[in-house]
Amino acid sequence: MALLELRNITKRFGRLEAVKEVSLAIEAGEFFTLLGPSGCGKTTILRMIAGFDAPDEGELFLDGKPLSGIAPEKRPVHTVFQSYALFPHLTVAGNIAFPLEMIGRPADEILQRVRETLELVHLEDKGSAFPHELSGGQKQRVALARGLVNKPRVLLLDEPLGALDAKLRERMQGELVALQREVGVTFVFVTHAQQEALALSHRIAVMNAGRVEQLDVPEVLYSSPKNRFVADFIGNINVLNCLVAESSPHGLRLNVEGLGEIAAPAHPEIAAGTHGVLALRPEYLRVGPATVQASLKNRFLGTVSEYLFLGDETVYKILLDNGTVLEALVANAAPGRARFHDIGERVQVEWRHDAGVFLLA
Amino acid sequence: MRAFSFWPKGFLQCFLKGDRLTRWLVTLPPSLFLVIFFLLPSLIMVAASFREPGEFGGLAPLAERGLTLEAYRFLAEDIIYLWILAKSFLVAGLTTLFCLLLAFPVALLIARSPKRQRDFLVLLVILPFASNFLIRIYAWIMILGPMNLLYSPVAVILGMVYVHLPFMVLPLYTNLEKHDPALLEAAQDLGAGAWTRFWRITFPLSLPGVFSGAALVFIPVLGMFAVPELLGGTGDILIGNLIKEQFLDNRDWPLGASLSLGLTAAVLGVAALSAVLTRRRTGKLGAGT
Numbered sequence: 162m163a164l165l166e167l168r169n170i171t172k173r174f175g176r177l178e179a180v181k182e183v184s185l186a187i188e189a190g191e192f193f194t195l196l197g198p199s200g201c202g203k204t205t206i207l208r209m210i211a212g213f214d215a216p217d218e219g220e221l222f223l224d225g226k227p228l229s230g231i232a233p234e235k236r237p238v239h240t241v242f243q244s245y246a247l248f249p250h251l252t253v254a255g256n257i258a259f260p261l262e263m264i265g266r267p268a269d270e271i272l273q274r275v276r277e278t279l280e281l282v283h284l285e286d287k288g289s290a291f292p293h294e295l296s297g298g299q300k301q302r303v304a305l306a307r308g309l310v311n312k313p314r315v316l317l318l319d320e321p322l323g324a325l326d327a328k329l330r331e332r333m334q335g336e337l338v339a340l341q342r343e344v345g346v347t348f349v350f351v352t353h354a355q356q357e358a359l360a361l362s363h364r365i366a367v368m369n370a371g372r373v374e375q376l377d378v379p380e381v382l383y384s385s386p387k388n389r390f391v392a393d394f395i396g397n398i399n400v401l402n403c404l405v406a407e408s409s410p411h412g413l414r415l416n417v418e419g420l421g422e423i424a425a426p427a428h429p430e431i432a433a434g435t436h437g438v439l440a441l442r443p444e445y446l447r448v449g450p451a452t453v454q455a456s457l458k459n460r461f462l463g464t465v466s467e468y469l470f471l472g473d474e475t476v477y478k479i480l481l482d483n484g485t486v487l488e489a490l491v492a493n494a495a496p497g498r499a500r501f502h503d504i505g506e507r508v509q510v511e512w513r514h515d516a517g518v519f520l521l522a
Numbered sequence: 523m524r525a526f527s528f529w530p531k532g533f534l535q536c537f538l539k540g541d542r543l544t545r546w547l548v549t550l551p552p553s554l555f556l557v558i559f560f561l562l563p564s565l566i567m568v569a570a571s572f573r574e575p576g577e578f579g580g581l582a583p584l585a586e587r588g589l590t591l592e593a594y595r596f597l598a599e600d601i602i603y604l605w606i607l608a609k610s611f612l613v614a615g616l617t618t619l620f621c622l623l624l625a626f627p628v629a630l631l632i633a634r635s636p637k638r639q640r641d642f643l644v645l646l647v648i649l650p651f652a653s654n655f656l657i658r659i660y661a662w663i664m665i666l667g668p669m670n671l672l673y674s675p676v677a678v679i680l681g682m683v684y685v686h687l688p689f690m691v692l693p694l695y696t697n698l699e700k701h702d703p704a705l706l707e708a709a710q711d712l713g714a715g716a717w718t719r720f721w722r723i724t725f726p727l728s729l730p731g732v733f734s735g736a737a738l739v740f741i742p743v744l745g746m747f748a749v750p751e752l753l754g755g756t757g758d759i760l761i762g763n764l765i766k767e768q769f770l771d772n773r774d775w776p777l778g779a780s781l782s783l784g785l786t787a788a789v790l791g792v793a794a795l796s797a798v799l800t801r802r803r804t805g806k807l808g809a810g811t
């Protein structure tokens with residue numbers, strides 16, 4: 162049985178449907194992420210789990226028991242707010258002790274657990290500091306410590322890293338994963354940063370306009386997006402308009418305007434004559450000098466029109482002879498040589514037949 | 523074309539850079555005002571308290587009668603004056619307490635109503651000031667008379683609370699309005715019920731407002747003579763009435779002056795205490811109000 166279950170949840174604000182028939186089952190100990198663009202209803206879902214808002218339709222279950230009618234203060238669910246919402250008149254230790262005081266633990270136990278939790282988030286020496294004396298990353302850790310100290314069944318995190326700069330953000334991501342593994346508390350994490358979601362989560366629900374578009378483990382979401390929205394939202398992707406020329410158990414033959422035929426993996430539900438797109442990850446493309454003998458079936462000639470040097474990798478924009486532009490990500494692996502190709506250079510682009518994913522337009 | 527400016531060129535720069543002369547020029551008028559209208563009268567009071575009363579009010583000529591400690595000796599001899607001062611402090615304390623108890627829910631209600639309604643509600647709180655003070659007190663006489671409460675300590679405190687309530691509501695509201703609602707949600711999320719949220723979050727954060735409201739009520743109540751005179755019985759004399767009597771009825775200016783100085787000293791003591799308490803709190807809060 163899932164630890165936390167949302168069954169057909171719908172939430173309206175006036176005429177706006179912020180969340181539409183969302184069903185999720187979150188397992189105990191999971192690092193679960195809600196990923197989606199701004200305004201897609203992520204915070205609204207968290208607020209319903211925490212108990213600040215009630216769903217208009219559907220029901221939430223914790224350990225199989227319905228949550229409706231249980232006040233937020235009675236739910237074994239804590240939230241780390243994006244603004245942290247640390248109590249400004251209490252010290253760091255006072256903030257962390259707060260939830261323990263609420264459940265009436267004896268003073269010596271509180272002291273002990275506050276100390277342990279401070280250690281857990283590497284803030285041993287900050288117990289007597291006030292929130293305004295802390296840096297952004299330290300506030301973030303206090304908020305985490307406060308949410309975790311009395312071991313809630315579920316910890317909700319609403320874009321907890323949103324206010325941090327890139328470097329600190331990366332470090333906190335690492336700490337967050339380690340922390341979750343160490344305490345074993347179920348995390349429901351909200352973010353609109355797809356890389357963050359891929360890096361941290363066990364499973365991700367990709368949301369759009371109040372609905373869950375796809376729910377899966379990061380690897381599957383990345384390599385087999387179910388639709389255009391998920392493909393576009395997660396990572397970079399090349400999209401080619403195409404028509405299905407032939408559909409067989411061995412694979413699809415797609416006709417791309419101006420390019421010719423492309424081979425793609427089999428798709429039992431797709432019949433010949435269907436219009437759609439072929440989605441191709443930039444790192445699945447192989448780029449080489451135009452003179453080298455082709456080894457793959459999907460091979461086209463073009464010219465490098467632009468590149469973006471990223472240090473370890475380079476993104477090449479390649480203008481194919483029919484006018485299509487493809488992005489290819491190439492590792493800069495050769496020592497003594499920063500990059501392989503220059504602007505204006507003739508190159509060939511090729512990819513395995515199973516590199517692309519056919520999606521309905 | 524250079525825009526017309528009231529200030530001489532470079533004035534602002536000089537001021538901001540802390541040019542000595544300019545700073546002097548700017549601070550001079552307010553300083554002068556304070557010297558003339560606050561410090562000077564206070565000094566005159568001090569001087570008056572060491573003189574002898576004139577035959578028909580005022581002060582006796584200095585050349586004939588010289589300086590004397592008569593007024594202070596008189597005060598020191600009769601315990602009644604100390605008793606009246608203590609009673610005045612009690613009334614001021616009770617008034618402050620009742621004002622706080624009444625004003626807190628009102629201020630909280632205003633601070634938590636929709637933004638558009640807040641200004642209107644604040645206007646309602648200060649609306650009584652639009653009508654004359656004496657008329658409002660006479661209205662209380664008409665209300666309390668039939669209820670057999672007139673000329674009693676209850677009537678005095680009721681009137682005092684009524685008059686000073688807005689001075690408590692406004693600073694409290696100003697403070698409460700700034701509270702981040704996310705803090706209450708966080709507290710609730712972490713297991714705090716409504717009562718606990720109030721005592722652990724809202725109230726401690728409102729203390730700066732409580733202290734300034736308390737000062738704004740407590741200090742004026744100490745000097746107030748109209749309310750006890752109109753609503754209180756003859757036995758309900760407070761320090762304000764006593765001072766007023768010395769000047770207007772008994773024509774004993776030195777005694778009135780010494781009483782007044784005693785009151786000023788007491789008020790300054792309370793104000794200092796309040797300032798220290800407020801500083802301690804806001805120090806902890808960092809940028810608190």
Ligand SMILES: Nc1ncnc2c1ncn2[C@@H]1O[C@H](COP(=O)(O)OP(=O)(O)OP(=O)(O)O)[C@@H](O)[C@H]1O
Pocket residue numbers: 174177179197198199200201202203204205206353
């Ligand atoms: N209290 C409310 N009243 C009216 N509309 C609301 C309310 N809360 C949220 N909404 C609307 O519901 C939709 C979803 O909001 P929500 O805050 O859940 O988005 P989000 O996914 O968290 O976005 P972001 O990434 O920007 O935080 C938005 O269109 C928002 O305007």
Ligand SMILES: [Mg+2]
Pocket residue numbers: 203204205319
């Ligand atoms: Mg949000």
